Amino acid sequence: MTDSYAVADADPVATVLSWLTEHPEATKALGGPGRVSGIVEGPWPHLRVTAGAGGDLRDLSWATEPEVALEIYGDPGGWPGPAALRRALLVCAVAAAELPRAPQDARRPVVSRVRPSGMLIDSPLVTGQPRYILGLLITLRPPEGSTRR
Numbered sequence: 001m002t003d004s005y006a007v008a009d010a011d012p013v014a015t016v017l018s019w020l021t022e023h024p025e026a027t028k029a030l031g032g033p034g035r036v037s038g039i040v041e042g043p044w045p046h047l048r049v050t051a052g053a054g055g056d057l058r059d060l061s062w063a064t065e066p067e068v069a070l071e072i073y074g075d076p077g078g079w080p081g082p083a084a085l086r087r088a089l090l091v092c093a094v095a096a097a098e099l100p101r102a103p104q105d106a107r108r109p110v111v112s113r114v115r116p117s118g119m120l121i122d123s124p125l126v127t128g129q130p131r132y133i134l135g136l137l138i139t140l141r142p143p144e145g146s147t148r149r
Contacts, residue, residue: 029091074130
């Protein structure tokens, strides 16, 4: 049985981040390895995986559905263009949606569903650096046998 406090260890950001860091299609769409992290940094384009503003923690037990934001940043000089950034972000979202079908790792939370929380948003930074954002709702639960550390 899972400890009810283990829900705090079912981190959706870490789960999606580690998955996309290793995903071959995401790596290809972004132009190579080392372009997925939790911060805004080069090389460009770069995918930032962070906590989203929405979701549903339900009753704080078993499965929750938090939102994870995928933010793709282009070079501060404006490249690649909007179509290339949009495409790369959608490839990364599709790659994340494969998580429920992935072989289960006993150390990773169990992801049962990934779905968009809305539309892809063109939201450049005030400096003009291109950025697109897409939220994903991640239904997950702690791995079997999880207990508090």
